[in-house]
Amino acid sequence: MKLGTIRLNGTPTVIARVEGNIAVAVDMPDMEALIISGNEGLEKANNAINAARAGTAATIDVSAADWMAPNPRASKILGCAVNNKNLNQHAFKPMKSPMFFTKGRSALTGHNKPIVLLERHGRCIPEPEPVAVFGKLAKDVPQEKILDHIFGWTMTNDVTASGIKFGEDSIALNMDPKFTAPHHFAWREKFGDQDNYVYFVYHARSKAADTFASMGPWITTKDEVPNPNNLAIRGYVDGDMYCEDSTANYFFPVERVLHEANIWFTMEPGDCVHCGTASKGTPNHPKGNIGTFLSQYKNTEVEIESLGRLLNTIEQR
Structure with missing residues (x-):
């Protein structure tokens, strides 16, 4: 089942896909209420x-819908850095455990909406990723049981502004x-006894600016994604594929990422975790996503097996 959120006559409305671009409204206050209600909401x-x-409920053509992020009120959005x-x-040195950054829900935007790049952001790259959406409260859940707490999967373009980051x-x-x-130096190469530089990098503006968490269009319920560790991922700019990868190429498997998240953060229903970027390039884009600068294009897309396709335009200010 695929579920989403659109503005219908200006009102946020939960929808379920019937087939293709045809959907139907679901009588729930919002997506988070549906997720919390569990089987009742799915029913x-x-x-x-x-x-x-059966022709007894009005349908909605979503081909030109006013899309929102599937759960626009998520209390937490976590990203797993460099998990490829x-x-x-x-x-x-190899990472010891998944590394996280956070985004606020103000960073969320929907399918077919613009990703806004400010001049001060400098170079911005796309990062196509699957997103786990929690369905139940999770805290210190063991790795082998963490997928039991997942409601479904969506996808994101985790935009990164390396210009402002560095x-x-x-x-x-x-x-x-x-x-x-x-511990200040154990993670990096130290160039002689006089090298006492300690490095600090802060990711709020480079990762969590407005529109930098494009998400959707659908949440696909977990029954339709039997193995999140083997999903094909493709990224496009102006229709040209710049990266083709798989979650099988993750450094940490999805279960490890989600387990680590719920050690440090109480994961609540509707919370989202980006599981890791796709990175492997294509013949036209041998550097993959790290050599793809969004300011050079008009639109960008994420395509993930079983989940669908997410498109956003690029707007520069």
Whole structure:
């Protein structure tokens, strides 16, 4: 089952896909209410689909719908950084565990909506990723049971503004050795005894700016995604494929990512976790996503097996 949120006559409305671009409204206050209600909400959605097919419920053509993110009120959006073997081959030391950054729900935008790039963002790259949507409260759930707490899957274009990340949100402090400890340098190569630089990078503006969490158009319920660790992912700019990858190429499997998240954060129904970027390039774009600069294009798309396709236009200000 595929579920989404659109503005219908200006009002946020939960919908279920009947077939193709045809959907039907579901009588729920919002997507989070549907998720929290569990089987009751799914049954309401299924009944609405059946009514539409029987001709007893009005259908909606969503080909030109005013899309919102599937759950526009998520309390938390987490991203898992650098979770791709193609990127980690360049690491000085392998990561010990998944690394996270956060986005606020103000970063959310929907299918067919613009991704807004400010001049100060500098170079911005796309990151096509699947997103796990939690269906039940999860805290310290073991890895082998964490998928039981997932409601479904959607996808995101996790835009990253490397220009502002390195131009304004990074700083290297040459610290007096009396203020440093071994953990400050264990993760990186140290160039001699005089190299006492401690590096700080802050990701709020580079990862969580408005529209930098494009998501949707649908949440696909988990019964239709039997193995999230083997999903084909493709990214496009102006219709040209710049990356073709798979979740099988993740450094940490999806279950490890979600388990690690619920150690540090209480995951609530409707919360979203980006599981890792696709990165592997194509003949036309050998550098993949890290060499694809959104300002050079008019639109960008994410396509993930079983989940569908997410399109956004590029707007520069």
